[in-house]
Amino acid sequence: MKEMIVKVKNVVKRYSEKLALDHFNMEVKEGEILGLLGPNGCGKTTAINCILSLLNFDKGEIQLFGQKMTPNSYDIKRQIGLVPQEVSVFENLTVRENIDYFCGLYVDDKNTRRRYVDEAIEFVGLKDYVKYYPKKLSGGLKRRLNIACGIVHKPKLIFLDEPTVAVDAQSRNFILEGIRKLNQEGSTIIYTTHYLEEAEMLCSRIIIMDNGKDLVSGTTEELKAMITTSEKIVVSFLSLEDEMIDSMHKIPHVVDIEKKGEDLIIKFENGNNNLSNLISFITEHKLTYRKLYSQLPTLNDVFLELTGRELRD
Amino acid sequence: MxxxxxxxxxxxxxxxxxxxxxxxxxxxxxxxxxxxxxxxxxxMDPSFEDLKVGVEENSGITHVLEEIDFINIYEVSKDELVQKFENDEIDAFVDDNLNLTVNKSGINQTIIKEVVEQIKQTIKLNRPIDGSEFSVSYVLGRDQESxxxxxxxxxxxxxxxxxxxxxxxxxxxxxxxxxxxxxxxxxxxxxxxxxxxxxxxxxxxxxxxxxxxxxxxxxxxxxxxxxxxxxxxxxxxxxxxxxxxxxxxxxxxxxxxxxxxxxxxxxxxxxxxxxxxxxxxxxxxxxxxxxxxxxxxxxxxxxxxxxxxxxxxxxxxxxxxxxxxxxxxxxxxxxxxxxxxxxxxxxxxx
Incomplete structure (x- = not known):
């Protein structure tokens, strides 16, 4: 059985009047890539800062590696790597010096440290920039340096707080690939993001957050299975009267119909032959359409059904 | 470490x-x-040579102050004190009890005050003033921009x-x-x-x-x-x-x-x-x-x-x-x- 690395139980955190974490719960097992998914301001970073004991919290309990986490838990901190949301490096140290400085806070042996630094530089692809100061690096390269400083000591548990924000596509893919590799090498990863595709592509398990609460948790498939909609069919009709839309509600398994511009999005609950049922309806009523395609539900649909809002809002 | x-x-x-x-x-x-x-x-260049100190006639302090190279002694009666100050003929006046009188503040007055304080301290320590080397210790011969x-x-x-x-x-x-x-x-x-x-x-x-x-x-x-x-x-x-x-x-x-x-x-x-x-x-x-x-x-x-x-x-x-x-x-x-x-x-x- 895999070891429980992180256990967060009923944590409440208030900023004056604002409730940032509302009885937040989270469990992470060894070897997982856990995605904390939610819109900006939902409490993802606050959760991480509480877990790391950087922030006080009002109520609840946090354990890392089976022990209570406190600001003085230096032994626990030795096993953790943090990649903060903002690039957090020394502006007047070069790329290599920055990585070496942070590695030195964990690793005493000089030779091991040199090896780790070389590996981290290789890992994030900054070999050609080792003598550069951060201010001379592009946004994407800075993010890579930010990651290198957090993972250089080969931690067991890595917190990555929105590492791909404001990053170009090339660096983004590089980063995501790197995270997967870190996980394959044995690190457990907690990854916060508001990008659905990233969470879906990368994470073995996802917790959806909103307003400081953990709404649901599970694998992508488990989350999608939780909602009523199991299939969406998008049709663009040449012309369609409102009465016809009302009639469409009678098609078996239709749960909702939404008009978005020229597109009509018809949502179906679990059921077979949804597409053929719809096509039969179109043929029967001699309707003409420009396009028609079927979609499986996304995490955005999960979020929409849980909160009534889109994650992208 | x-x-x-x-x-x-x-x-x-x-x-x-x-x-x-x-x-x-x-x-x-x-x-x-x-x-x-x-x-x-x-x-500004008020050198030490310019320090003009007024003392009473036959004052006991005269021979001590005379030992200090950068101080020029002028015997002044208390009646003419105000006039001497107004004409800038003296920077400060020191009476027999080592009380210092000045009519304005400035670098010269500060230096004279320090000298008088040093003399007072020497007396308090019961050290003989005559032949004492204390005056030398101020700044003399030290090549300073005074x-x-x-x-x-x-x-x-x-x-x-x-x-x-x-x-x-x-x-x-x-x-x-x-x-x-x-x-x-x-x-x-x-x-x-x-x-x-x-x-x-x-x-x-x-x-x-x-x-x-x-x-x-x-x-x-x-x-x-x-x-x-x-x-x-x-x-x-x-x-x-x-x-x-x-x-x-x-x-x-x-x-x-x-x-x-x-x-x-x-x-x-x-x-x-x-x-x-x-x-x-x-x-x-x-x-x-x-x-x-x-x-x-x-x-x-x-x-x-x-x-x-x-x-x-x-x-x-x-x-x-x-x-x-x-x-x-x-x-x-x-x-x-x-x-x-x-x-x-x-x-x-x-």
Missing amino acids: SHFIRNCIYQGKNLFREGSYTFWVILYPIILATFFYAAFGGM NSLTVIFYSLIAMVSTYGVFAGVETASLIQANLSNIAIRINSTPLKKQNFLIAGVMVSLLLNLFANAALLLFINYILKIHLFNNIKYSTIIILLGNLFGVILGIFIGVSNKKSSTKTLMAIAITLLLSFFSGMMGPWIKVMIDKHVPFLSRVNPISIMSNNLYRINFLGSTKSLGEGVIILIGYCIMLLFASYLFLRRKSYDSI
Whole structure:
């Protein structure tokens, strides 16, 4: 059985009047890539800062590696790597010096440290920039340096707080690939993001957050299975009267119909032959359409059904 | 230990490579020294030879004062005292009880006051005044620029000593997770806050002492103004000034959240204290000494500049002890106040 690395139980955190974490719960097992998914301001970073004991919290309990986490838990901190949301490096140290400085806070042996630094530089692809100061690096390269400083000591548990924000596509893919590799090498990863595709592509398990609460948790498939909609069919009709839309509600398994511009999005609950049922309806009523395609539900649909809002809002 | 040294090296590199730090701490004082030298260099030159001291006829003090080369004695009756002062024929009048009378404040009067104080102390110690060597200890034969420019330079050195304030501010920001992004990362590592802070204080002190040395070498070898005769006591004062500056910076750094406020506070405090200590002209110091003498006694930069002046220019260490105690007191108070902010390990907001 895999070891429980992180256990967060009923944590409440208030900023004056604002409730940032509302009885937040989270469990992470060894070897997982856990995605904390939610819109900006939902409490993802606050959760991480509480877990790391950087922030006080009002109520609840946090354990890392089976022990209570406190600001003085230096032994626990030795096993953790943090990649903060903002690039957090020394502006007047070069790329290599920055990585070496942070590695030195964990690793005493000089030779091991040199090896780790070389590996981290290789890992994030900054070999050609080792003598550069951060201010001379592009946004994407800075993010890579930010990651290198957090993972250089080969931690067991890595917190990555929105590492791909404001990053170009090339660096983004590089980063995501790197995270997967870190996980394959044995690190457990907690990854916060508001990008659905990233969470879906990368994470073995996802917790959806909103307003400081953990709404649901599970694998992508488990989350999608939780909602009523199991299939969406998008049709663009040449012309369609409102009465016809009302009639469409009678098609078996239709749960909702939404008009978005020229597109009509018809949502179906679990059921077979949804597409053929719809096509039969179109043929029967001699309707003409420009396009028609079927979609499986996304995490955005999960979020929409849980909160009534889109994650992208 | 190796952790500590690595911290010192990297914090030192980070600080030394900061362009604004290098400018304010190393270049700016040199520019200021050059400016003062150009602006005030030829303006004021009341040399010791010009000190004119009035004494009563057949006064017992006459033979003592006559021994001091830079003092000229004039016998003056009390009736003609006012007129002699008005005509600037004497700078000060000393009666048989060693009471000093002056009609204005200035450098000459300050020097005469110091001389009289030294004589009083010698008498109190029951040491014979006749044949005493004490007069030699003032400044004679020491090749000094005996003018008001010296006061300005002592103030400048005192101000630069406190410039560790900037490094202190930077160090504090790097360790408080509610003050900077990098502090969030540092606080998530196993590095203990106090270790980072001690390394930061050490590095700040060393870099600032290096900046002090650069300024002193510039003043001594380029401007050819020789300011130091008593290296031991001067070093103590400068070291304490540096320590005060760094700890003041730590306090400003940990007690304010906004970066711009911190820098502004550091500049404002050091400039204001320097202004009151006479850096913009000795007349300010004279005015403060006359009207608010307490301010001079508690202003750390005044304490430093006064003591540097007295130690090196007048050969007097009488206020050194008090100055050292006050400066150490400031350091302890600021350290304690900083600790109140720093002891927090977790924050309410970041």
